[in-house]
Amino acid sequence: MKTMKTKEWHVLAAVIAAGLMSFSGVLIETSMNVTFPHLMEEFNTDANGIQWVTTGYLLAIAVIVPVSAYLLKSYSVRKLFVTANVLFLIGLLLDSWAPTLSILLVGRVFQGVGTGIALPLMFHIILTKSPMSQRGVMMGIGTMTTSIAPAIGPTYGGILLSSLGWRSIFWFLVPLLLIALVLGLWSIPAENVTRTERFNWGAFVTLMIGLSSLLISVEKMSWQYLLISIVFLGGFYWFNQKLQLLNLSVFKNAKFDALTYSFLVYQATLLGISFVLPNYLQLGLHVTSTQAGLFMFPGAVIGAILAPLSGRILDQIGPRKPILFGIATSATALVIMSVFFPILSFWTLLLAHMLLMVGTGLSYSNLMTVTLGSLPESQSADGNSILNTLQQFVGASATAIVAQIFASNVDLHAHGVVLGSQYGVALIAILMVISVIVFLGVKKYLPKHA
Known part of the structure; x- marks a missing residue:
């Protein structure tokens, strides 16, 4: 791939512009959860039908993100940014008007494709355009845009739902996307990119069906869908060997694998906790x-x-x-939550959640920095693509698994709400404690100083 620089990059503004799209995508994902009872009544459907408002969006991301490495090698950042923004805006306009559930779902798919392009694009800009001395803080700014969205989504959705109706959730984000578009056009220069690779349609289709089936198998706890996903993911592996869509050789790097686990645990924690706590509180x-x-x-x-x-x-x-202190702090907060959950009041639970977010703030973005930094520059786009694919899938799977634990206990026990919440938090706590152990094992291979 050959690129030609035509004018100056404004990296911080470019990261913020791409980050606003990623933020908007995650914000809608979490804010729509509070609207489901209203949507089921308005569109005369049940929970299985309305869940596709979220599942369809997540599937669109899961399908697009894996091909981001190919897109980044074949098209300029500016073209990809504009495409993502326009697709997202189309999705917002469709959903702000949607008279039927089908149109609402189509709009959500457009938003998922836009987010699926924007998310790896943001981290690609950071990894390739920001100076090494500022990479940590730039990665912090990038992850900040997406990590805050799950927490404020329920508040945003609840306030607008009760005051202006669910369609306003989409209307209020249109100006934000227009601001992102203007900022991106100003900060991202036009570059000429020579396409040198063919697109592997066989790998793309089998990966799309495989990931979709795997996500559905997790959400529905279905062995049938799991078997379908195994077959198609096997087909993806066969096609991918012939013409590479994803560079799976990054997994031969043990340091990358270990750091990826710790990073993905945080993704599971953020989305799992954002489901458990609001439901338990209510x-x-x-x-x-x-x-x-x-x-x-x-x-x-x-x-x-x-x-x-x-x-x-x-x-x-x-x-x-900073990473070790952050993971240890998060693990401590989650263990306290899971052990003492039945006796924690609103305020003590709030303090435990704040302690968890102290640990998250100290280590989440830094983990992504060192995970992608553990790869050689030639594998940077592939690592970015794979990490973002896993990030979306793990987030969706964690929410589904925690929801299953929560719902099954509510059905079985008189105090099921407490037990379901406690068991959900306990599962996340175990994963985080393992993350501390894994990071201690890989820590010695990281640089002592900047």
């Missing part, structure tokens, strides 16, 4: 949906403030101390 502690949404906000602010600051710390003293 059903177990009987607070309003607005109060449950606002409960998540202090932690979100802490995480958002610490993300770029922790990146600055990484740039100055290296990755070992």
Whole structure:
């Protein structure tokens, strides 16, 4: 691939422009959860039908993100950015008007494709355009845009639903996407890119069906869909060997594998906790949906403030101390939550969540920085594509698994809301404790200093 620079990059503005699209995508994903009862009534459907509002969006991301490495090698960043923004805007306009569930789902798919392009694009800009001395803080700014969205989504959705109706959730994001478009056009220069690779349609189609079936198998706990996913993912592996769509050789790097686990645990934690706590607060502690949404906000602010600051710390003293301290802090908060969950009040639970977000802010974005930094530059786009694919899939799967644990206990026990929430948090806590152990094993291979 040959590129020719034609004018100056404005990296921070470009990252923010792409980040606004990623933020909008995650914000809608989490804010729509509070609208499901209203949508089921309005469109005369059940929970299985309405869940596709989220599942369809996640499937679109899961399908597009894996081909981001090919897109980044074949098209300029500016063209990809504009394409993602326009597709997202089309999706917003469709959903802000949607008279039927089918049109609503089509709009969600457009938003998923836009987000699926924008998310790896943002990290590609950071990894290829920001100076090494500022990479940590830039990665912190990038992840801040997406990590705060799950926490404020329920509040945003609840307030607009009760005051202006569910369609306003989409209307209010149209100006934000237009701002992102203008900012991106100003900050991202036009570059000529020579396409040198053919697109592997066989690998793309089999991967699309395989990932879709795997996600559905997790959501429905279905062995049939699991078997379908295994068959098609096997087909993807066969096609991918003949003409590479994803460079799977990145998994031969043990350091990349270990750091990827720790990063994905945080993705599972953020989305799993954003499901458990608002539901427990409403059903177990009987607070309003607005109060449950606002409960998540202090932690979100802490995480958002610490993300770029922790990146600055990484740039100055290296990755070992901030990441280890962050993971250990998060593990401590989750263990406290899971052990003492039945006796925690609204306020003590709030303090535990804030402690969790302190750990998240210190380590989440830094983990992505060192995970992608563990690969040689020639594999950067492939690692970015694979990591973002796994990030979306793990987030969706974690939500589905925690929801299953929550729902099954609610059905079986008189105190099922408490037990379901406690078991869901306990599962996440176990994964985070394992993450501490895994990071201790790989820590010695990371640089001591920046």
